[in-house]
Amino acid sequence: MTVSPDELKRRIESEIPGTRAAVSGDGHHFEAVVEGPAFAGLSRIAQHKLVYDVFGTELGDRIHALSLKITPTEDR
């Protein structure tokens, strides 16, 4: 079953409160531009892990690759 960019967007936004995501992809390889207050103060590794954790073992499997560009925003 292929994955839609829309599904990824919805899941990122619903599982990481306050986050906005723009996702594009071909069903296997995806690129996501993500921003939100949840990333503020975290190391890059931790920022990426936060998003990876939304998908768990689907990464590398159902979702072959997910390229991330993450911007922390101020919480307000």
Add this chain to the structure above:
Amino acid sequence: MSEPASNPMREALQSAISENPVILFMKGTPDAPACGFSARTVAVLETLEQPFAAVNVLPDPAIRQELSALSGWPTIPQLFVRGELVGGCDIVLEMYDNGELQQLLGMDADAAKGQAVGAGTATDGGEPAPLVIENLL
């Protein structure tokens, strides 16, 4: 973290990571990367003329499985510097672009260059090593 006492693959990975100041786990080899993300990460390290060790995770699925269990990072490539996970392709590229990677690699200060880090030790000897480390240090 409670792991079984004996996990040869995990131990081999752990020693590879601690023995090589710059080590990249990738799909394919630096000369023949098998994935665009691995290729881009190699390209960054080569652009910096940074010596690094490389491990191809493709020959045995257990390498990747244990590596991800060890690092908590689900995808390949994974770059480690001085025993610490730096990240995958996105992070390496971003850090290269803003100069953080060069800083981390000590390119301004005393570089990790020229360290006598067991070149060849990983693949020496008669028995097949669980990991083939292409040592480009």
